[in-house]
Amino acid sequence: MVVSWVKLVYNSSRVVQSGIKWITIKFPIMFIGEYQHNLDDKNRLAIPAKFRLSLKQGAYVTRGFDNCLFLLTTKEWQKLVDKLAELPIGKAEARGFSRIMLAGAMDVKPDNLGRILIPDYLKKYAGIDKKVVVAGLNSRLEIWDEGKWQTYKAQIEKQADKLAETMGEMGI
Numbered sequence: 117m118v119v120s121w122v123k124l125v126y127n128s129s130r131v132v133q134s135g136i137k138w139i140t141i142k143f144p145i146m147f148i149g150e151y152q153h154n155l156d157d158k159n160r161l162a163i164p165a166k167f168r169l170s171l172k173q174g175a176y177v178t179r180g181f182d183n184c185l186f187l188l189t190t191k192e193w194q195k196l197v198d199k200l201a202e203l204p205i206g207k208a209e210a211r212g213f214s215r216i217m218l219a220g221a222m223d224v225k226p227d228n229l230g231r232i233l234i235p236d237y238l239k240k241y242a243g244i245d246k247k248v249v250v251a252g253l254n255s256r257l258e259i260w261d262e263g264k265w266q267t268y269k270a271q272i273e274k275q276a277d278k279l280a281e282t283m284g285e286m287g288i
Contacts, residue, residue, distance in 0.1 A: 147252030
């Protein structure tokens with residue numbers, strides 16, 4: 117049977133219904149926003165509800181830059197791993213960067229309440245106490261100690277004009 121029309125209906129599970137059958141449409145993941153959460157006594161962090169579906173199949177948490185943690189979907193993690201594999205092993209900077217990103221990584225899967233475990237060594241690296249900020253940055257989430265995030269954000273906001281000028285020079 118040939119269908120000459122398709123009526124699509126979007127819902128939160130990213131599955132749509134056509135006039136004939138259910139089909140899945142994949143939308144690009146975009147993490148945006150800033151969310152405050154607390155680590156519980158077992159070092160578990162509740163992922164913001166709007167991001168849980170994207171991380172349901174698993175994710176990776178690793179050392180980030182500026183003393184935060186990166187949380188990446190499996191797909192984004194694989195992209196990073198592929199790029200790291202192409203770096204020249206003979207260069208000290210390449211080896212160091214690979215070690216920071218890979219040796220410090222841990223695969224995580226949210227539990228039924230949408231929580232992931234933050235290992236002690238990553239918690240220590242990021243200086244996380246109890247209060248955290250989860251910041252959405254397009255293809256990744258960053259996990260920050262709340263105090264460090266506020267300090268960083270205040271500093272970067274003071275440089276907004278200079279940053280905009282520099283980004284303009286880069287064509288953004």
